[in-house]
Amino acid sequence: MIHTFIGNLGHLFVIIAFVSSVAAAFSYFKAEQSDDIDWKRTARSAFYIHFISVIATVSILYYIIQNNYFEYHYVWSHSSRYLPFYYKISAFWEGQEGSFLLWIFWHIVLGLVIIRTFKSWESPVMFIFSLVQAFLVSMVLGIVIFNIKIGSSPFLLTRDVIDAEIFKIDPDFIPENGSGLNPLLQNYWMVIHPPTLFLGFAATIVPFSFAIAGLWTRKITEWIKPAIPWVLFSAAALGLGIIMGAYWAYETLNFGGYWNWDPVENAIFVPWLVLIGSIHTMLIYKKNGAAVKISYLLVISSFLLVIYSTFLTRSGILGDSSVHSFTDLGLSGQLLIYLLVFVILSAYLLIKKWKDIPSTKQELTTYNREFWIFIGASVLSLSAFQVILPTSIPVLNAILNNLGIQSSMAPPADQVMFYTRFQVWFGIGIAILTGIGQYFWWRKIDKKNLYNEFAVPVVISLILSTLVMVLSGLRSFPFLLLLTSGIFSLVSNGQTVLRLFSKKISLSGGAVAHIGVSLMLIGILYSSGLSKVISLNRSGMIYSNELPDEVNKENILLFNDQPLQMDDYELTYTGRKIKLDGYPGYYNKDQFNLLRDVRYLTARENILKDNRILIHKGDTVKYNPENTFYEVSYKKENGNNFLLYPRLQENRDMGNVASPSIKRSALRDIYTHVTVVTNEKKEWSETTEEEVRLGEAFFANDYVCTVEKFERIEEIDGLPLEEGDIAVKAIVKIQGKTNDFFIEPIYLIRDNYAARIPEQDNALGIRLTILKIIPENDSLVIGINTTQKDYIILKAIEKPYINLLWIGTIILMTGFTITIIRRAREL
């Protein structure tokens, strides 16, 4: 039975949410214009209705996902019966519609906080809020007016979206299962990264609304103070969301790191940089009333950049240039209108009121802190500009082509190299300024005490960086500069924190955050700038016979059981493993029999762990058949040995996805992923026959094999023999390089007929069959088939000091928290 009611109810709530947000916007506008308490009451009621209908919509979407209502297209295309509940939460926001809902949800939560805590600002601020909300809800409205599609509803039925034969035959057909969540997103970070990121996204609306409200209601400067904690909060949430995404990419994707300068990463990074800039200028205002104009510009652009990045990722304009883009829902026109409305509205208000905004009267000198903060904000803005410009190339192409100018610009060929070349300098600038800034922020510095203040920290930093430089062998000039400036920032901010610890710890937020940033910069410098491919094939291979140039290859080929020296390690690929639900560690698939339901296996033998039986023979266990783990042993001369299990996920719909396995240690990570694996469907050679006696050696696939003994057996694969059957198995030992392997083919005589049950070892590429037993010679004839030995192609990268990046993040977040608490208390 198709559950149509709940979907209709969901759709109804979306429509109510839309209408009520429009009503709230209108009434708040009236309330502000007329200062009429009735309008304010109406507006508030409309917002509460909006609040309730958004909650209802979100709950209904979650309900149909959790209950596997595959008659709904959203559920069918993003979820499946087999997903555990926490991944069903991720399924909620895998699609465009769900992620819009997530964003809408955060807005109503923030809106409620505003209504409760900022009574005097309620009308103008909530007007902007409700207006934005109306635009956002319209994206999931899913109605058609005059042939124009407005929004895409998450409550569409599968049969209405997909034109499949089955629905013509049986309109009530419900797909048995959904097509599942993208395997890359089946990761715990995907449960918390999107909500955090969208909270940061959503929070940018608060300072924006305050700024617009300030312009509109002529409280030209008063908006800054209440907006400060919100800018901080939004920057913290967005920053945390970005880093979580980076960490997820590091653990799950296989581009070799945590940041790829992908357009979607850039689109979120840019508003964050601008937000950070706005924090600093707003704090300057708080301190001495300057920097109002630049604060307006930065706060407003950070919100507009958030909408712009939404446009980039959701309109389909990035096409294939990004891994993250959503599928195009044909909503680009609507998104463009959304973007233009807010750009024009803000620009109009800003231009109209520009003269009323106070300028900084005081002349800038090198000795006042405003000067340094201005430079800081400019460096951040320029850095943002440098990132957004190339990211917008597809947009520029679209604009030019629409104007009739043929443009075939493409993003830079080597993105990472391209961005790094610029950003390393911005990083240097930021590190130096966070260091200098501290001195100017806390003290009055002039020509006389300049030398006294700076001499000690500069000397300490230079000594420390020389030391680090010598020890770590850093050579590149910009890297050296970044290291030195990072250390200078650490010293200067560390000094400040120490001083404040004994006085007033609540003031130390800024310095703590700066320590975090400089640690992150140093961590990025080492882990990315000095990351080293250790699976380098230094044979000086030439490209191909047709090309003269020599190149290194960055991958190595590992055959099962054949050790290979790589950098300081001896690597051996030791086979394919699986993971079982509810059991620790990795297991050989050969120890289990497959069942018809592909998610279950039964044990062929007792499986031991620490001399105790962990899984009994015949027990059924659950596993994920999509995942194979390739066990690779790393041996180092100093006895520092470990195993890594890079994963390949074979998903019917998404193709093969390789994820790395990372050996973490305090000073460096060893990051390993497979690039190619042997196809399981391989072709076997023609049978060759070999007559051998017990104990006599023969060759198969270059391995030395010996028949160790014969054994009468009473059962085959757990099934007892029938009356009168005779069965023997030959135990054949195969000498591997690191291990011995055993293959045990079976010879069965039933009703005077011989049945031959071969056994094969896929890893070694050997299949053995007992063709004949010749009792008079005391020998047997063995049939040998061989195939490609199991191999993997692997890439391994060393990432030094990557932990500095993660530690830096935690410190940065601590700094944010201290500052948010302090600034919120000041309100």
Next chain:
Amino acid sequence: MKKSHIFGIIIIAIAVMIIIITAGDASTYVTFTEARKMATEGNNKKIHVVGQLKKDDGGNIIGLQTSEDMLSVSFLMIDNENTEQKVYYNEPMPSDLKRSEQVVVIGSYRENIFVADKILLKCPSKYQEEEIKI
């Protein structure tokens, strides 16, 4: 002139510099014919070429070869102007290469071979479900 003006001019100068360098570093979408012309003129800039793998009438891929050590691959690609070109890629064969419906190669000519540094693939049915499986 006020200091803040000098400051503004410096910022604008840096922004302009960024625009110029970006425009210079931006790659372009070209055809193999244009790419070859660029290469003979001594322009070694990395460019993007869009096309497909060469296939016979039965839809089988022709000219796809992995090196003996399996660590690199070369294939024949037909661009949007139907020019055929041998492309060499110094990485193991991407797992989706064979089922791709569109290939974008980023790289440049060396002698007569196009050496790709990066390959972007567009595969059917990836991240979009169009059919119901029963």
